[in-house]
Amino acid sequence: MKDLMMNAAPDATRLADTLIELVRIQSVNPFDEAPGPGRREQEMAEDLLARFHLLGLETGWREVEQGRPNIWGRLKGTGGGPAIMLAAHMDTVGTEGYGDAFDARLVDGKVTGRGSCDMKGAFACYLEVIRMLQASGTELPGDLIIAGIADEEHLLTGSAEMGRNGPGADFGIIGEPSKLAICPSHKGQLGAMIRTYGVATHSSGPENGVNAVEHMGAVIAHLSGLNAELQQNPEPHPLCGTGRFSMNVIRGGAFVSGIPDYCEMEIDRRFLPGEDPEEILEDYRRRLRELKKELPDLKAEVSGPSLLAPALNVPQDSAVVAALTEAARGVLGREPEITAFPGGTDAPNLGFPCVICGPGDLAQAHSTDEYIEVKQLVQASSIYLQTVLKMNGQG
Ligand SMILES: [Zn+2]
The missing domain is CATH 3.30.70.360 (Alpha-Beta Plaits)
Structure with a gap:
C-alpha cells in the first residue's frame, strides 16, 4: 500500500477541470454590502458539499451569517492518528475592471479567472488528495478534514467562528498562494x-x-x-x-x-x-x-x-512544518523556501497550529489577470498527500 501511495500521481486534467468549475461559481465577498447571489459564499459551499458527498465524506455546514456558511467534509480515520485540516476560503475579492473574471479557461497550462489563484485552486488540490487516497485504498489513522471558510477577504469572521465552534484539528494547512513556500508565520x-x-x-x-x-x-x-x-x-x-x-x-x-x-x-x-x-x-x-x-x-x-x-507564529520545529518540508523537498526536488506569508490569513483564528503553503503566486491574486499554473496544482496536491501520509506514519 505504501508503494502504491508513493506512486499516486495527481491528475492534471481533473485538477484543471475542477478548478474551472469552481471559478465559474461567483463567490465575491460582499464586503460592506448586503450578501446576495454572486456576492456570498453559499453557492460555492453548496457545490463543495456536493463534491464531498460524492466522495463519501461526513459533512457539516454552519452559517456565519445568512448565505455565508462555513462548511467541511471529513474523511474519517481508523483511529490513533492526528486530525489534519486542509482549509481554504471560499470568497474572492471583487472584479472591478476585470471583464471576463468568471469565464475560467485553461490557457497555456494556466487556469484563469477570479479566484483561480486566491484561492479556489487549493480546493481542487484538496479534493484530489481525497481521490488519490481512495483510489489507492489507503486508510488513514487520523481524520482528514477539508474546510471551506467564509469571509477571509474582509473581516475573517468565518475563521473566527470556526475557531470558536469547530471543527478543530491537531494541525492545519491553508493553501493560500505562496508559490509552494512554507509559511509558519505572518504579521x-x-x-x-x-x-x-x-x-x-x-x-x-x-x-x-x-x-x-x-x-x-x-x-x-x-x-x-x-x-x-x-x-x-x-x-x-x-x-x-x-x-x-x-x-x-x-x-x-x-x-x-x-x-x-x-x-x-x-x-x-x-x-x-x-x-x-x-x-x-x-x-x-x-x-x-x-x-x-x-x-x-x-x-x-x-x-x-x-x-x-492576528499574527501567525507556528514554531518552525512543529510537526506540520517538518512534514511539509520533507514532502515539499521530495516533490519539488529542492529545498523548499521557509518564509513568512506577506499578508494576513485565517490561520491564527483556527486555534491549532496551521501553516500556509499553497499553489499560485500572490502577485496574481487580486489582480485583473488572475491565473494559476496547473503544474503548481499538481505539485501542491502531491505535497499535501505526502504531508498527510507522513503525519499519519505512512509516508
Ligand atoms: Zn486568499
Whole structure:
C-alpha cells in the first residue's frame, strides 16, 4: 500500500477541470454590502458539499451569517492518528475592471479567472488528495478534514467562528498562494482611526477658528518617521522581520469657504507575533500627547481597532512544518523556501497550529489577470498527500 501511495500521481486534467468549475461559481465577498447571489459564499459551499458527498465524506455546514456558511467534509480515520485540516476560503475579492473574471479557461497550462489563484485552486488540490487516497485504498489513522471558510477577504469572521465552534484539528494547512513556500508565520494587521477636532468658522478669518485638517497635517508630519523607526527594530522576528506603518485614508472638510472642524484618518499597522495591539494603540496616543506639547490647541483622539487580523507564529520545529518540508523537498526536488506569508490569513483564528503553503503566486491574486499554473496544482496536491501520509506514519 505504501508503494502504491508513493506512486499516486495527481491528475492534471481533473485538477484543471475542477478548478474551472469552481471559478465559474461567483463567490465575491460582499464586503460592506448586503450578501446576495454572486456576492456570498453559499453557492460555492453548496457545490463543495456536493463534491464531498460524492466522495463519501461526513459533512457539516454552519452559517456565519445568512448565505455565508462555513462548511467541511471529513474523511474519517481508523483511529490513533492526528486530525489534519486542509482549509481554504471560499470568497474572492471583487472584479472591478476585470471583464471576463468568471469565464475560467485553461490557457497555456494556466487556469484563469477570479479566484483561480486566491484561492479556489487549493480546493481542487484538496479534493484530489481525497481521490488519490481512495483510489489507492489507503486508510488513514487520523481524520482528514477539508474546510471551506467564509469571509477571509474582509473581516475573517468565518475563521473566527470556526475557531470558536469547530471543527478543530491537531494541525492545519491553508493553501493560500505562496508559490509552494512554507509559511509558519505572518504579521498581524491593526487598522485604527485618528480624529482631529477643530472650531469651524468662515474662511475669511481663519484665525478665529481651529483648522482640523491643518491639525491632521501636523499629526501626519509627526507620525511620518514611524515606519522607518519600526524597521530599525534591533530584534526583528526571524521570519517576519520588522513591523510596518502607513497612513492610508483621509477625510475632512466640507467646502472651500469654511474652516473645517473635523478630520479623520485611517492608519494601518502590520505587527509582529508577540506585539500587543492594545499597546500599539497606546503608543499612538503617547505620540499624540507628545505633539500636543508643541501644539497646545490640538484636539486629537485614537480609536480602534477598526480592523484586527492576528499574527501567525507556528514554531518552525512543529510537526506540520517538518512534514511539509520533507514532502515539499521530495516533490519539488529542492529545498523548499521557509518564509513568512506577506499578508494576513485565517490561520491564527483556527486555534491549532496551521501553516500556509499553497499553489499560485500572490502577485496574481487580486489582480485583473488572475491565473494559476496547473503544474503548481499538481505539485501542491502531491505535497499535501505526502504531508498527510507522513503525519499519519505512512509516508
Ligand atoms: Zn486568499
